[in-house]
Amino acid sequence: MSDPTRLSMDEADQTDRTNQETLDADTHASGRGTSPTSPAGDPYAADEAMEGTVFTSSGGDWETIAQEASALKEERVVVNMGPQHPSTHGVLRLIIELEGETVTECRAGIGYLHTGIEKNMEFRTWTQGVTFCTRMDYLIPLINETAFCLGVERLLGIEDEVPERAQVIRVMVMELQRISSHLVWLATGGLELGATTIMTDGFGTREIVLRLLEMITGLRMNHEYVRPGGVSQDIPPGALDSIREAIPAIGAGIRDLEKLANENPIWKGRLVDVAYLDLAGCMALGVTGPILRSAGLPYDTRKAQPYCGYETYDFEIPTWDTCDAYGRFRIRVAEMWESLKIVGQCADRLQQMEPGTVMVADKKIAWPAQLALGGDGLGNSLDHIRHIMGHSMEALIHHFKLVTEGFRVPAGQVYQAVESARGELGVHLVSDGGTRPYRAHFRDPSFNNLQALAAMAEGGTVADLIVAVATLDPVLGGVDR
Helix, strand or coil, X not given: CCCCCCCCHHHHHHHHHHHHHHHHHHHHHHCHHHCCCCCXXXXXXXXXXXXXXXXXXXXCCHHHHHHHHHHCCCCCEEEEECCCCHHHCCCCEEEEEEECCEEEEEEEECCCCCCCHHHHHCCCCCCCHHHHHCCCCCCCHHHHHHHHHHHHHHHHCCCCCCCHHHHHHHXXXXXXXXXXXXXXXXXXXXXXXXXXXXXHHHHHHHHHHHHHHHHHHCCCCXXXXXXXXXXXXXXXXXXHHHHHHHHXXXXXXXXXXXXXXXXXXXXXXXXXXXXXXXXHHHHHHCCCCHHHHXXXXXXXXXXXXXXXXXHHCCCCCCCCCCCCHHHHHHHHHHHHHHHHHHHHHHHHHHHHCCCCCCECCCCCCCCCCXXXXXXXXXXXXXXXXXXXXXXXXXXXXXXXXXXXXXXXXXXXXXXXXXXXXXXEEEEEEEECXXXXXXXXXXXXXXXXXXXXXXXXXXXXXXXXXXXXXXXXCCCHHXXXX
């Protein structure tokens, strides 16, 4: 039965219209519609005239409100996000125009971290250049170093003379660093989206990798370990055992992250169909790396243009077909498994090799020239110092000239590409025949990929913009060289 005390919807609407007509008539008759006070200046007269009037207020859905705002031609809001904002992955400034919560335009402002690395390298020897390029993309310093050293070796014409043991060590440390970089991406991306457990688990697993790199190179970052002609020193005793013990622990950490995020409805709700960029867009913008592979193209420099013997390793190039942030997440997780597989193969090869040299035999190139760490792990060995300082004047002269002046590189130019954690990392080196680069320039994938941000973010919400920046995984040290 209907409730006799409740008016029908039609009756209620009719009552509202009657009340509004009465209010309009009273306002027009009193002349109070144009001023909050009466002609006499009484501030309360208008309120007294409206006593007993019934008002009806109602809301509306967001689409209706947005349409009304658009019809009124309201100005859009311009917001600066960064360069200090933690979700911009460094000192990246985003200038975004908003219409409500919708991003109508997004522009990236860069240059806040410019270090002049490329120009500084032109005033240092070829070997000293490693000290600079390792600090570009600070999440993958060993990959930066390898790209530069491979270019120098091609200019010298000694790419086939680098000892196999040094090449295997290079591959191993690069793949360990790829895992470390992807874990940082996943951990920081999870934190930005509110998934604190992903952050803590991701950084915990990365710590295992950093301990291995510290044991091999002596440093957790900015290693300066890869040198033109090989690597600075062989892996220390017991390193292979530690690597074999760490592989299952790293795998367990990756597996936990997969269980936590792969089918998590909240995680998928934030990533699926967000920051969309198809294959045509990737090709037009020069985008490489996991973003390109999430659009279905299995392009990877390790397979397309092999270096350091990558063609002899067994690994796959993961691809996805969704072109969105979720696909890039799955790509990076799959790449960690493939990198872990390569690390295991490197450990097997080093186990089968006899300990040997890790630097080219040419003493005019091999720097540091036969240096060895002291027994305490610091400085040069006393035997080497005794040799160059007390027994051989020729050795002392050679050591002095090689360290202070450096070796000469034949005139020419080269472009060398490697696969970093973010895409194709290329180095263009020009030599005029001197002891330092005439020109050094890097194609950092973070810089090239960053121009895709507008295509990914415009038309989405501010919350989706955070996902778009995270899915690019830009490192501003590589952007602002």
